[in-house]
Amino acid sequence: MTLPTLSLTLSPDATGIGVEYVLQAPSIPAGQAVCRLPIVIAGIPGAPLRTTDLHVVDDLGDLPLHEEDEPATPSFTYRRWCATRDTVGDVTVSYFAPVRVVDAATRNGPLFDLRAESGGVSGAGVTFLALPDTTHDYAITLRWTDRPGVTSHGEGDLELTGTAETLAYCYYMAGPMHRHPAESTGPFAMYWLTEPAFDVLAVATRIERIYRAMCDFFREPEPGHRVFIRKHPYPGNGGTALPRSFMFGWSAAQTPAPDDLADLLAHETAHNWPRLDGEHAATAWYTEGTAEYYSIVLSHRAGLIDDDAFLKLINERARAYYANPLQTLTNAEAGELFWKDQRAQRVPYGRGLFYLIDLNAKISSASGGGRSLDDLVLAVLDRQRDGEKVGVPEWLDLVAAELGETGRDDFAAMEAGRWMIPAPDALGPRFTREQTQEYVTELGFDLSSLETRTVTGLIPGSAAEEAGIREGDVILEAPAGSQVAKSAGEEITLTLQREDTTFPVSYAPCGDAVPSFRWKRV
16 A cells, blocks of 8 residues: 655754645545644643644645644643645645753753754654644655754654654754764764763763663664753753653753763663553553663673672662652552652652562562563563554553462552562572661652742751751752652752842751661672
8 A cells, every 4th residue: 555645854953943744635624633733741842833833735725724722631732733624635834843942940851842052953853843643654754954964763864654653752953963973883873962071982882782782682673773962051861762762961060970871871772662552640650660670680681780780770769769758649640740740750660660570579489480570571562563552451461370360469559559569589599678768858848949949838847947948048059850859868959049148058858767678689
């Protein structure tokens, strides 16, 4: 069957990207969407397009549009533009998508937005490409004008087959880029516009090694992975994965250490493979939990980290998990808060990781060492590669086949927010678990104050109040909310202003002591 064509042309400059695409005879009836774009996705704004910004024509000439906003979900709010008459022949959509302006007060979040940097631009298509609301495949062509660019799918002009989401969930970068390796010699490449403050080549070498190890484990049939780096003006680092790629951001105010970067990049690289089909709130434990699990376990198996580094990563996760005051929320409750509270964002990471560690140990024990979590994760992946949808019900069937109804009960407990406490030997015979205690992470005032830059909701008697912080203090400098959410009692420093006085305050954001666990060598 001949596929309809979607021909996309991108014209980037330092202020945004000119977008034009031609749909081959889409036959869109009056009242149906010609295209749509998120107003906001995961708390990140899309390009601020309105009807007057779009120019749409078909064989009859200009096509008037009707604009409407779709009902919001926890992750998205979409705007769609509908045809006011039936379309005739090919449809051409054109507009200019401006970059998002960010500064030191911008909230750190998923790296989707289109931004300017060092004479170039970068971002994910989902925030600047107003695309058809369709699910069928197209024969896609992508052309760059003036300055060539790179995407998750390759460098320069491309031809590929996919849905409109293939273009949406894809990273784009254009401008005076740097590249590693200097020439295209294999399936892995890294790109950046601003020279990083860390050893980018050392990081690239390390992440390429873990990528190749993961390709071997997950039996990747078509290796290909691109890493995009961008600098941002606010505190906080982090990364966001999309198919066959991810982007990570760094801040001069908080230059990441190479080991921390390697840890982050291994996690994002693992996102190329394990996932479950279904709503984010119901499946985030798997998406983030498997990325945590395999970024650590496969690095250890491949000899990229030794036992000490392995334990350090596990115990950092354990400390953050047991000290997170929101870990007892249900999956659904945590999903509602996921894009609003950075402590809620950490819930599926720790919950998923320790559920999977516990599950792996139980499967190994029940099978006499003959089976493991690997068998289930690879079975899900194989079925998805064959075109099947595999969600939570199918996952539970796989677990029950290994453990019976006990497997379903364990999952229900995890889903309900019960603590996941793996057996002492769950990490293998060389390691054992011991009980300790941690202090619940408690900033002492509203976490949103780090974004509004004014202290609100100060808790009487908290460590923040005892350190001298007062309601209404202006926050000039502070760690990112994501850093506080993972701090697990480590000291933080804020620079505050009260009337005409500027002063620093350092304290450990600690609340009540809670039972916790860590692992050590036998």
